[in-house]
Amino acid sequence: MPDDFLMRIDSAEFTAMSERVLEVTALTSRLNVLPFEDEAGKAALFEQILGRPLPQRVTIYPPFYTDHGLNLDIAERVFINQGCTFLDYAGIRLAERVMIAPKVTFITGGHPVDPADRRVWLTGEPIDVEENVWIGAGATILPGVTIGRDSVIAAGAVVADDVPAQTLVTGSKATVQRTWAVD
Numbered sequence: 001m002p003d004d005f006l007m008r009i010d011s012a013e014f015t016a017m018s019e020r021v022l023e024v025t026a027l028t029s030r031l032n033v034l035p036f037e038d039e040a041g042k043a044a045l046f047e048q049i050l051g052r053p054l055p056q057r058v059t060i061y062p063p064f065y066t067d068h069g070l071n072l073d074i075a076e077r078v079f080i081n082q083g084c085t086f087l088d089y090a091g092i093r094l095a096e097r098v099m100i101a102p103k104v105t106f107i108t109g110g111h112p113v114d115p116a117d118r119r120v121w122l123t124g125e126p127i128d129v130e131e132n133v134w135i136g137a138g139a140t141i142l143p144g145v146t147i148g149r150d151s152v153i154a155a156g157a158v159v160a161d162d163v164p165a166q167t168l169v170t171g172s173k174a175t176v177q178r179t180w181a182v183d
Contacts, residue, residue, distance in 0.1 A: 058074055061080065061081050068089045078100075084103065084104045085104075090109055090124030091126035092106050093127070093129065095131040101135060106127050125143040130146070130147060133151050135153040138156045139159065147159065151165060
């Protein structure tokens with residue numbers, strides 16, 4: 001799993017990643033239409049998506065979405081509710097007893113802000129969620145964030161900075177950071 005990356009979009013590495021995205025999209029499409037009680041079918045598909053079996057005491061309610069899968073590290077006793085998305089190319093680690101409410105999004109990849117670089121480069125940083133964290137419905141966790149042990153992320157929060165242990169974070173207010181001119 002890369003720590004953080006800057007990848008050229010016209011590279012062999014990007015082509016390989018894109019091929020993996022197509023493969024995993026097909027696998028998650030199959031996963032998300034299985035009967036809920038088909039535990040063996042779900043387990044087989046998760047093994048293909050993640051490149052290893054899910055830990056035995058993990059609960060994931062479909063629909064479930066990921067773009068890469070191989071860089072999603074899920075520990076024991078993790079609960080993931082319906083409709084969550086894991087864009088994991090730069091790596092996502094969920095420690096033990098993490099609880100994730102419906103429609104939470106984890107994003108490890110992005111693009112530079114500069115318009116000239118935006119279509120040339122893909123950027124990314126891993127996400128690390130420590131033990132016993134609860135993430136509320138509809139929260140978005142952005143690249144490079146570490147969420148400390150025992151913390152709570154409120155529903156709808158957008159987390160762009162590290163969260164200390166034993167902390168409640170809320171909010172999604174967008175603020176202007178800077179402007180630029182385009183030629």
